[in-house]
Amino acid sequence: MLILECPYCGVKAEETELAAGGEAHLKRFGPGSSDEEFHDYLFMRENPKGVHFERWRHANGCGKWFHAARCTMTLEVFGTYSAQTTEPPQEIKDKISEKRPDWTWRDIK
Amino acid sequence: MSDPVSAMSGATFAGLAKVEDSGLQGMITLRGDLASAVLQAAVKAATGAEVPVSGQVALSDQGGVAWMSPDELLLLVPYAEVDAKVSELSEALKGEHALAVNVSDARGVFRLSGEGAREVLGKVCPVDMSAEAFKPGQFRRTRMAQVAAAFWLDHDGVFHIVCFRSVAAYVFNLLSASAHPQSKVVVY
Numbered sequence: 001m002l003i004l005e006c007p008y009c010g011v012k013a014e015e016t017e018l019a020a021g022g023e024a025h026l027k028r029f030g031p032g033s034s035d036e037e038f039h040d041y042l043f044m045r046e047n048p049k050g051v052h053f054e055r056w057r058h059a060n061g062c063g064k065w066f067h068a069a070r071c072t073m074t075l076e077v078f079g080t081y082s083a084q085t086t087e088p089p090q091e092i093k094d095k096i097s098e099k100r101p102d103w104t105w106r107d108i109k
Numbered sequence: 110m111s112d113p114v115s116a117m118s119g120a121t122f123a124g125l126a127k128v129e130d131s132g133l134q135g136m137i138t139l140r141g142d143l144a145s146a147v148l149q150a151a152v153k154a155a156t157g158a159e160v161p162v163s164g165q166v167a168l169s170d171q172g173g174v175a176w177m178s179p180d181e182l183l184l185l186v187p188y189a190e191v192d193a194k195v196s197e198l199s200e201a202l203k204g205e206h207a208l209a210v211n212v213s214d215a216r217g218v219f220r221l222s223g224e225g226a227r228e229v230l231g232k233v234c235p236v237d238m239s240a241e242a243f244k245p246g247q248f249r250r251t252r253m254a255q256v257a258a259a260f261w262l263d264h265d266g267v268f269h270i271v272c273f274r275s276v277a278a279y280v281f282n283l284l285s286a287s288a289h290p291q292s293k294v295v296v297y
Contacts, residue, residue, distance in 0.1 A: 009164060010164060064178060
């Protein structure tokens with residue numbers, strides 16, 4: 001069972017209280033972008049065995065969206081952080097590096 | 110005008126704990142910047158209670174204030190005064206980025222009291238209901254089986270549960286089933 005701490009209300013929310021929102025930190029390609037960029041934006045998702053970044057919503061709680069960094073293999077949660085960011089904060093990256101020294105995710109490491 | 114009635118019109122169930130419809134309760138949803146001094150003063154004037162910190166409810170003689178999210182409060186006021194309070198709030202919050210709405214008739218409210226109350230809630234919510242973890246004055250929005258609900262514990266050991274009116278019958282039946290006299294688990 002996955003337990004994530006909501007960074008907005010501080011509640012340690014169990015998975016059933018949350019709604020999954022898919023991969024985090026997607027950059028939108030809309031009008032003016034090439035077909036290939038738009039295709040990748042729509043369809044190409046990471047599916048890692050290991051470190052992953054996701055969006056979650058505290059649906060049965062404060063209702064806010066937030067980000068979570070976790071390991072898809074061990075279900076270990078490295079941390080949760082605000083939705084108002086385009087990449088993981090350094091503090092979260094440091095926490096991951098402590099446990100998975102050679103991790104990479106898309107172009108983030 | 111038709112007579113206002115509460116969601117379950119006074120239904121009660123007694124088992125491991127007592128489940129009762131709380132009757133008419135004035136409720137105002139207030140959204141805005143909770144750190145604003147103007148908003149804090151308006152809330153104090155309307156309810157007699159201070160804006161609580163996250164996850165808490167502040168109760169006064171005439172009502173209370175519950176923390177719903179970083180930009181939302183639930184104000185508890187007497188049912189008969191709710192429209193007047195909304196106008197007062199809107200007046201006081203002029204120029205602020207805030208909105209107050211009367212939601213009294215959009216909610217079902219229940220009281221849950223008695224020895225088994227923690228266990229009754231613990232069976233249907235993913236929340237640690239032990240006495241060390243959930244203390245009087247604490248407020249929690251969560252999931253109650255299949256629907257969203259919120260509850261707080263007052264200083265007399267009574268839980269107050271708020272849910273959407275459309276699912277009030279479901280919540281009442283759910284709590285009654287959870288409080289069935291032969292369903293004791295003895296965890297809390």
